[in-house]
Amino acid sequence: MKKIFLVAIAVFTLIACDKKEVDADANIHITGDVKGLSQGKLYLQKIQDSALVILDSIIVNGDSKFESHIKLDSPEMLYLFLDRGQTNSIDNSLPFFAEPGNIKIETTLKHFFADAKISGSKNHDLWKKFDSINSKFRDQNLALMEKRLKNELKPNATTTDSIEKAYKSLLTRKYRYTAHFAATNGNKEIAPYLALSEIADINTTYLDTIQKSLTPEVAKSKYGKMLNEHIKERKTLEVQK
Known part of the structure; x- marks a missing residue:
């Protein structure tokens, strides 16, 4: 019984460590779904000093849904980048105008840019x-x-x-x-x-x-x-x- 209890604690600890800490100052909550994506990585990026910088990286493993909490001082154009690994597709960057509040992004792996539906941002x-x-x-x-x-x-x-x-x-x-x-x-x-x-x-x-x-x-x-x-x-x- 004691061993089962210790294993349970260990599993819970691993899950807790794997879960991202949400920035208390975050003012933008992004949820989304890339249908067809079972494994890969998504990056939230913005342009800063003429270069793209990463705001958040999201690992997709088994579940095509994703979530991110970020902070922006004012509404800004962001880019959701899909790392396709060895695939040389140019359909891997999705621009969207982010603003404080809840933003929802729905798209597909096959047509990442063309199928995108974004809601929650008036900009x-x-x-x-x-x-x-x-x-x-x-x-x-x-x-x-x-x-x-x-x-x-x-x-x-x-x-x-x-x-x-x-x-x-x-x-x-x-x-x-x-x-x-x-x-x-x-x-x-x-x-x-x-x-x-x-x-x-x-x-x-x-x-x-x-x-x-x-x-x-x-x-x-x-x-x-x-x-x-x-x-x-x-x-x-x-x-x-």
Whole structure:
């Protein structure tokens, strides 16, 4: 009886040691399910100083469901990375806009990025809405790149001019759409994020408009502060020219 009791204690101790300690300061609770994943590793990452850093690593062994508790000072774009081991798939990184609260991520091993459904983040909902239109700009850009490559094989001056005009028109429409989307959502951190990630080189007049649309809380966020610094740097360079 005593041996059984000692074995029970030993097992309990191993389980307790294996369980991650939850950070008392954590303000984001992430739960998820990667259907089809029975064994592997997931990494929660963010960009810091132009490099990806790991916030949390999650070992999956038998159960495709996962959980993580992390702390962020303000809403931020994160990346859920799937370590596929020897597989050379490029479908292994899932971007999502994290914010304080409960976030749920559901996807599959087969189509890790394409099948992803993320809920619990208003910033992410807005990012998906933006991306649904932005993806059309990307598709049009790829089509123009294909035409440009074909034209290079058999150069035609008229075709070259037509492609360049179409590209400039596409870029202008994309920039205006992004600037408008950011300016009309100044109460969310998605606004300064889009200004920095999509149209950082746009005319500073547009960047000023976006910055002025930000609520005080968003202006003090990570991306809000970064946008402010970016505008200052751009204006300094413009004065020096």
